[in-house]
Amino acid sequence: MDMADIVLNVHPDLSREERVRLEQDLRDYAGVISIHFSEEHPHLLKAVYDPDVTSSADLLVHIGERGVEAMKIG
Numbered sequence: 001m002d003m004a005d006i007v008l009n010v011h012p013d014l015s016r017e018e019r020v021r022l023e024q025d026l027r028d029y030a031g032v033i034s035i036h037f038s039e040e041h042p043h044l045l046k047a048v049y050d051p052d053v054t055s056s057a058d059l060l061v062h063i064g065e066r067g068v069e070a071m072k073i074g
Contacts, residue, residue: 003033004051008060011069012043019045022068029062030054045070 014022019037022045026035031053038044047059056072063070 001050002052003048004056005046005048006056006059007073008045008047008063008070009073010037010043010045010063014043014068016042018068022063022066025066026059026062029059032059044073 010019010022019042023035023037026032026047031050032047033050034046034048036046038046047056049056049059060070060072
């Protein structure tokens, strides 16, 4: 299995509860291997995923469908 990772900048006004729900939701998304928000910078979300199953663009669409603003930063 190949792995890719990306850091996403999520809207900084997201509450802790909303971040936890988003992490839980993304853990169940096909191809996601690891997902977590930064403790130091809670608006940064790191995703590790299998690029044969999903893509960073797919993850952004999925996040947006949950009403959360996010953009790729690395």
